Amino acid sequence: MSSVALAVTDGMLHFELSLAYEVFSDPAYEVTVCGPRAVRLDRFLLEPDHGFDHLPAAGLVIVPGWADVEVEPPAELVDAVRAAHRAGARVASLCTGAFVLAAAGLLEGKRATTHWAHTEELAARHPGIEVDPDVLYVDNGSVLTSAGKAAALDLCLHLVRLDHGAAVANTIARRLVVPPHRAGGQAQFVRTPVPAREDHPLAELLPWAMERLDQPLTVEDLARRANLSSRHLGRHFRTVTGTTPLQWLLNQRIRRAQELLEATGDSVDTIAAATGMGTATTLRRHFRRALGVPPDSYRRTFRGGRVPPPRDEMVRPGEQ
Template sequence: MSAGTVAVVVPAEIGVPSWDLYELSIPFTVFGKPQPDLVERWYDMMLCATGERGPGDGDFGLSLRTPFGLEGLTGADTVIVTSVPDPCVEDGEPLPPGLADALRAAHDGGARMVSLCTGAFALAEAGLLDGRRATAHWMHTAQLAARYPKVTVDDSVLYVDDGDVLTSAGLSAGLDLCLHLVRRDLGAHVANQLARRMVVPAHRTGGQAQFVDLSVPATDDAGLGPVLEWARERLDEPLTVTDLARRAALSPRTFHRRLRAATGTTPLRWLLGQRLGRAQSLLEATDLPVEKVAELSGLGTANNLRHHFLKQVGVSPGAYRRAFPKQS
């Protein structure tokens, strides 16, 4: 039994060079390659095109063909829509025929709908973003908001999880969203291990900023990577912002400013997110009691762990452990 069927839609017609190689590779890398040593049931993935033979040429003169058309969306558990053709975004040209109807039908059939970058225009055209908060690449969010006023467009986040409909910003934010889906489906431990294999951050929350303040120096000695890794290795210790700032050889105020510029969040929220991620992994991968999980993740007591878990994750630690039992 698989973790679910993922239908990836390339919303382009033959002869329109609009599909992006990097963006298309993201769902293939995350969902298309089995990971039998992580979990027995992985995803079944199919590539679906709006044209009869496929979406034609893309980046670097590559051509793409697929045996699946929009009928492949029927029965899919998750539908991922990649970027729509540039003329659909910039000039308001119509989407490929039948795409909006197929997306609506898939959603009505119970599919989880996901867009990468300007794929949000396709979901919006299908009416699936009406009354919802959504995002896309910041270069196109103004057009999205103007064209679809019923959508609450947020151009400041990496991705938006609205339950059965999820949208992401461009490029690497699509990878963050796909890993977030694995986290939702298979748990933090599996998602973290997959991210480690891909050599990418295990978990960037959707609320992080799409872009950073480029005035922050990019040299190794000025970067925050080493001190953040140092903190991740010591989450069971009573770390403070002062501790992190001292390790980075910065004042607490400067450290706060630089971390917020780099991640879109505060040091305390970053620490809490890391500790909750550690707690999730321990709940999935070990049989340790909740009290010990709280201690090792730096959340102190079982009551404190339960409080933050309910607030941030939405379920109790016990319910989370039952949802993602330890793999034998």
């Protein structure tokens, strides 16, 4: 069972804290709240499970958003987060929690992100950090940062995928009624599944296509099934999924390939056929382009306990 510690103190944002607690309150994790005393979060009082001395024992330390970025975070929090990282824990910040990681020196010389409204402040205060305002999250291996609010959920689900694979992350996402992967502004890894809403124009088409990923579907096939012109289909896809029909199909094929690589011993040729890629060569080309590693390496790494983080780009239009 993976251990997660939420590092809290007065002045934290309760939204990000609650979000992280909800994601990691799963049988795959043991989650605890660590702080120095009864913590005031806006209008709430929270009694931590342990003190900050418990952080180094955790495998993953989550630092929620810091409410007032104009104020330096408490030294005891900064020292505890730094000590946990030195002890080998992964440390992840949500939203403006990046200011705590920056104060601890964990982001120096690294790429990081935070809420878009505070990226300039983070960069000005810590010029040694490469602040990226255009991504949902940044994974540096042992140190991770997310953009604002809902992007914290993206990072938390990413961490679950790293630890336990896509199937567990997808199960948690379904429980929370959110997509396992999100497209849109500040997006970096477009692998949009069927949206949670059921009243959009593609509500029947997307599940139909997901069940036929092994078949050579075309835009014309999708348009015919949806009783739309190809032009109107493309417009609806942009609105609902944030991408094009062919890009969405390719992303779903890669996602399905990940799940099969994690859960089965099928050969790459068999998985290529099952995902509509046709040949192992085609699957390897698209898989490496999307995730930065070939399918065989992905499978070996996952079975060794950790899935490689995604690159900042998924497949772009025109690369299908």
